[in-house]
Amino acid sequence: MTTVRALPNLDSVIHAQARLRVTVALSVLPAGDRVTFPRLQELVGMTAGNLSTHLRKLEDAGYVKITKSYQRRTPVTYVTLTKVGRRAFEDYVAAVQALLATPVDHSGEEEL
Amino acid sequence: MDEDERAKRSAVIGDESHLSPEEALALIDAQRGKAVRSLYVDPTMILGAWGGAWLFGFGAIYLASNGWLGTVMPAWTAGAIAGVLFAAAALLSFGEQIRHGRGVEGRSRRTAAMYGWSWPLAFVGLFALDLALEHQGLPADLAPLLWTGSSLLAVGLLYLAGGMLFDDRLQYGLGVWVLVTGAASVAAGVPGNFVVLSLAGGGGFLVAAAVWRVRGWRAERAPA
Numbered sequence: 001m002t003t004v005r006a007l008p009n010l011d012s013v014i015h016a017q018a019r020l021r022v023t024v025a026l027s028v029l030p031a032g033d034r035v036t037f038p039r040l041q042e043l044v045g046m047t048a049g050n051l052s053t054h055l056r057k058l059e060d061a062g063y064v065k066i067t068k069s070y071q072r073r074t075p076v077t078y079v080t081l082t083k084v085g086r087r088a089f090e091d092y093v094a095a096v097q098a099l100l101a102t103p104v105d106h107s108g109e110e111e112l
Numbered sequence: 113m114d115e116d117e118r119a120k121r122s123a124v125i126g127d128e129s130h131l132s133p134e135e136a137l138a139l140i141d142a143q144r145g146k147a148v149r150s151l152y153v154d155p156t157m158i159l160g161a162w163g164g165a166w167l168f169g170f171g172a173i174y175l176a177s178n179g180w181l182g183t184v185m186p187a188w189t190a191g192a193i194a195g196v197l198f199a200a201a202a203l204l205s206f207g208e209q210i211r212h213g214r215g216v217e218g219r220s221r222r223t224a225a226m227y228g229w230s231w232p233l234a235f236v237g238l239f240a241l242d243l244a245l246e247h248q249g250l251p252a253d254l255a256p257l258l259w260t261g262s263s264l265l266a267v268g269l270l271y272l273a274g275g276m277l278f279d280d281r282l283q284y285g286l287g288v289w290v291l292v293t294g295a296a297s298v299a300a301g302v303p304g305n306f307v308v309l310s311l312a313g314g315g316g317f318l319v320a321a322a323v324w325r326v327r328g329w330r331a332e333r334a335p336a
Binding site for chain 2: 010015016017020021024025027028029030032033034035036038039040042043044078080093096097099100
């Protein structure tokens with residue numbers, strides 16, 4: 001697919017709508033702060049199953065850390081962006097901005 | 113995960129992997145805005161509420177104090193207006209802090225909680241001190257100056273602290289303004305002090321709210 005070839009340097013772990021949403025929402029929290037799973041769900045507007053799937057991928061890449069603890073015997077799941085994840089997101093944003101700053105020649109495409 | 117499985121899963125969960133850079137940037141901006149609005153209190157609203165409370169609350173008290181305009185309303189009405197406005201602003205500040213802080217924990221929340229509790233704690237201390245001075249024979253005509261002057265000292269210092277804590281010059285500047293207003297109000301004496309508190313104090317909050325709104329405080333919080 002041409003779109004894929006046009007974006008060679010974007011981190012594929014982040015470069016997907018759902019995971020980008022999650023990463024952005026977590027990046028808004030100050031470094032080191034963590035958010036509960038339901039609150040994160042509210043921030044990104046995703047179903048629990050969908051969010052779990054994408055969090056697992058981000059966790060596998062080492063971008064988020066998931067901690068489970070108990071508060072008055074109720075299990076609480078906390079999610080936080082790791083240093084690696086925060087750095088990867090900053091690099092991703094820089095890469096997207098660089099791509100947008102590079103003028104693209106569309107003249108050839110339109111004739112095809 | 114192989115390519116087929118990835119595609120299958122993408123179809124199931126609606127994962128659009130092929131975002132263009134424009135779409136990605138638009139998504140980042142939209143999601144960041146949404147998260148910031150959800151996670152942080154909007155100071156414009158809080159400062160606006162306090163500005164209104166000072167302007168109309170102290171304004172009402174002035175109108176009940178036989179100033180240049182004479183006694184326009186009874187003292188109990190003015191007291192009720194001021195009481196309701198200040199209570200409403202305090203409740204709004206407290207409620208917003210709780211609402212936006214839900215489900216988040218970490219150092220920044222501990223800092224915000226300690227700062228938040230500094231306000232009621234400072235005022236408990238201030239009440240104890242001012243009440244004790246009244247009981248020990250403070251002249252009645254000095255009581256309004258003591259209460260407002262000491263309150264503004266506390267408020268000014270707390271805004272200075274907020275400025276330091278959150279690295280925010282506007283908040284620090286508001287603290288300086290409140291300290292100056294407090295000193296000026298005591299120098300003006302009763303009932304002129306209430307004009308100073310209403311116009312300079314309330315006006316200061318409203319100006320701060322407007323500046324906050326215009327400069328877009330959200331942009332400063334978010335990285336990149």
